[in-house]
Amino acid sequence: MRQVWRAAEVRAAEKNLMATLPVGTLMQRAAAGLARRCALLLEDAGGVYGARVLLLVGSGDNGGDALYAGAVLASRGAQVRALLMTPERVHLAGLTALRQAGGFTTRDLPARADLVLDGIVGIGASGGLRPGAAAIVRELGGLTGRAGDRALVVAVDVPSGVSVDTGDVPGDAVTADVTVTFGCLKPAHVLGPAVTHCGQVELVDIGLGPALVGDPAVRVAETADIAAWWPRPGATSDKYSRGVVGLATGSALYPGAALLSTAGALAGPSGMVRYAGSAHREVVRAHPSVVVADRVATAGRVQAWVCGSGLGSGEKARTELRSVLATPLPVLLDADAINLLVGGEHAVDLRRDAPLVLTPHDGEFKRLAGEAPGADRAGAAARLAAWTNAVVLLKGDRTIVATPAGEIWANPTGSPALATAGTGDVLAGLLGSLLAAGLPAVRAAVAAAYVHGLAGRRAAEDGPVTAPDVASALRPVLAGLLG
């Protein structure tokens, strides 16, 4: 699991660490790592010697990092120019180092650069970019290097213009090929639209780890976590002991949702899938191993329920929702079931001790919470989780999982390919299967989002993606993941 820390927590850790080290040590470590990465990029693009490097230098330490890294590149023969955003306020020691190494300052954006180092602003940013910096950032795409190709852009710590703590991008922002960050990941590296501005994120160890204390703002699961959590059958397992997942999904109008949630559930670790709903004939025809009924009340025993995808909004749908919420079992509510919660008619049913998982997309989130997730998607998901006492999986390019206690996970495997009808039904089924197999709700949500994202990517390798393609990709993805 990777830990992600907000700017204030990073600052506090840096302050504690700096108290134990000679002045400037952390910045030297940061700049050395930054220069190393830039040199590697330049070596791949024709060499460091003679390369044109443009430093965009803001007034803070982020600019200082860029100046020191520029000094290293200048000492290796690169032609380094620094464009100072605020010449009256600049990291003086950094500027001196650059000049001593043979670098210069410039007043204007040059026409050519092989590499641009974005040190306008880092974790000290407040609000969107100032107009002067924003104008320069808009011009960056036009810079070309010695082979006539686009200049490489390396962001120092975070791309300037993104909101460090939320991943929002409120206005103009640098789009980097590589972001070199120091000490730990920040939310902008893993959340929201900022992620696409970061390019490849590389972490330079400056020794901050032990100084970061308490709970991280955000967590990111890695393959090893998913593999460790994923329930596997043992020698004495049977179909019941592996968990049975019940699906109250689909309807006469939307039989496809039933089929897709079933396909998702069948790829999961539970030993059996029961389907309860109007699409039972279609389900058993497509998936003969599924045991079907037409109502939740007659479905038989399960260890977790998935309810909502394509369920409809009539009285029958309300009855089925009440039935699953009345059980002492983990319940996942998706799509129509989330919409049925709007208006508070089921508030009493929601008072339950067993785990509840909600999987809204933005529209469902807005209907339920009364407002769109907004710029701080992780914060919004955590508020809804606390309010509903549920684990909330907020779907998006970077799906977020939040718990009522405020634990937040960012899914790293998302794919734009998943933005197509029915993929959420597949996710709901898979997640329900993990709940039925006994995984705690937060892990089930994190693991399902992770695997579903990989399946979306894999399906996209073969062309435009439909939800059945994602369901079909789950099994090979899991084979690769679980070995």
Ligand SMILES: NC(=O)C1=CN([C@@H]2O[C@H](COP(=O)(O)OP(=O)(O)OC[C@H]3O[C@@H](n4cnc5c(N)ncnc54)[C@H](O)[C@@H]3O)[C@@H](O)[C@H]2O)[C@@H](O)CC1
């Ligand atoms: N504190 C430390 O120990 C270390 C800090 N490091 C670097 O220092 C950075 C943080 O430095 P600072 O705290 O000086 O802050 P920054 O350099 O990120 O930004 C602060 C400066 O930018 C200006 N500014 C704020 N918002 C702006 C906006 N929207 N548009 C344009 N200008 C804006 C402010 O006037 C302020 O002077 C990190 O991101 C990292 O790059 C690294 O050297 C590692 C060690």
